Amino acid sequence: MKILIVTQYFYPENFKSNDLAFELQKRGHDVTVLTGIPNYPEGKIYDGFGFFKNRKQKINGVKVIRALLLPRGNGGGIRLFLNYFSWAFFASLRSIRLSYSKKFDAVIVHEPSPITQFYPALMVKRIQKTPIYFWVMDLWPESLEIAGGIKNKFVLNFFTKMVQKFYNESEKILITSKGFKKSILQKGNYANKIEYFPNWAEDTISSGNVDYPIPALPSGFKVMFAGNIGEAQDMESIMDTALKLKDSHSNIKFILVGDGRKMPFVQEFIKKHDLQKTVYTLGRFPVEAMASFFKAADVLLVSLKDDPIFNLTVPAKVQAYMSSGKPIMAMLNGEGSQNIKEADCGFAVPAGDSGKLAQVLKNAAQIDEEELNRMGLNGKSFYEKNFKLEECISNLEKIISRK
Structure with a gap:
């Protein structure tokens, strides 16, 4: 299968998206990763990378395309917001170009925060009608409210509607914890979409x-x-x-x-x-x-x-x-x-x-x-x-x- 993995975080950053991509490629699938310029967790762009450096790579057979973003800096609220939305914007533009150059059989969204990582995948679906498999590793807007300290009802309602839209657009919703099911079902009738897909440890x-x-x-x-x-x-x-x-x-x-x-x-x-x-x-x-x-x-x-x-x-x-x-x-x-x-x-x-x-x-x-x-x-x-x-x-x- 031709598989596109959409994630803001990828090698050399240490996330499960690395194992996911490399293992699928090893099994004979044609894997492309649309990701960001590595800067997590220090908030500074890694040595060897930049706006004009290593934006396209091939790692262990996986094609890696890096969209622009504003580095997360010290992780403060405004800087994180700009980091999240800058990548979602530039990656969405890149995904449109990508959709016209290569046909994909499936799109997997790897979603530790932020949930805005879904947008580039949505562009591919709109153009190609490719099914999206949404790997939910962080619940929104709950994490925004509890971990981020956001209490504004307007903001929370905005993100709740965004989450519902993404769930509606997903072929399957993959959850790392069975406890996520309750939160997801509170947002709509998604019972037939939910699949348990837990974390693993690196070899x-x-x-x-x-x-x-x-x-x-x-x-x-x-x-x-x-x-x-x-x-x-x-x-x-x-x-x-x-x-x-x-x-x-x-x-x-x-x-x-x-x-x-x-x-x-x-x-x-x-x-x-x-x-x-x-x-x-x-x-x-x-x-x-x-x-x-x-x-x-x-x-x-x-x-x-x-x-x-x-x-x-x-x-x-x-x-x-x-x-x-x-x-x-x-x-x-x-x-x-x-x-x-x-x-x-x-x-x-x-x-x-x-x-x-x-x-x-x-x-x-x-x-x-x-x-x-x-x-x-x-x-x-x-x-x-x-x-x-x-x-x-x-x-x-x-x-x-x-x-």
């Missing part, structure tokens, strides 16, 4: 190089958080947990691998409360390093704020953590917490409950290594049965071929 994590060089880690019971350090991840509660354990259980070490908008808060909190001996911020590393980091951890920490939209979400790192064969320490609600309990692969406490997390960490630090290994292997087994890349893409091929 570099599930079967990667555990000898990748990483910094020396502190001794003690290592609690590792890897990934985006943003508003949704509730770093306030994680830091409060570290503060609660600082004096009585200084052997419990929090290791943060990653970066994001909340990193300045984290670093200031560490400094203010003298947590330098129990909380370590290591910064960002390539995904190839994650297998080494995870191997060195005792438990892997995942957290989300206690908000309605996050209670419907399964963070992608849950699957990544499971695939590594390490036990998970979760501070979240909803389907992600249920998955961990069902797999018997770790510990789960309610979102935002730093007191409960501190207590469970104290207990976990006393558990023998054999029991921790058992939980980790349970998670890996659950992952292989439910979330392997190969199985997910095979299911997607079936969905697309049923049109």
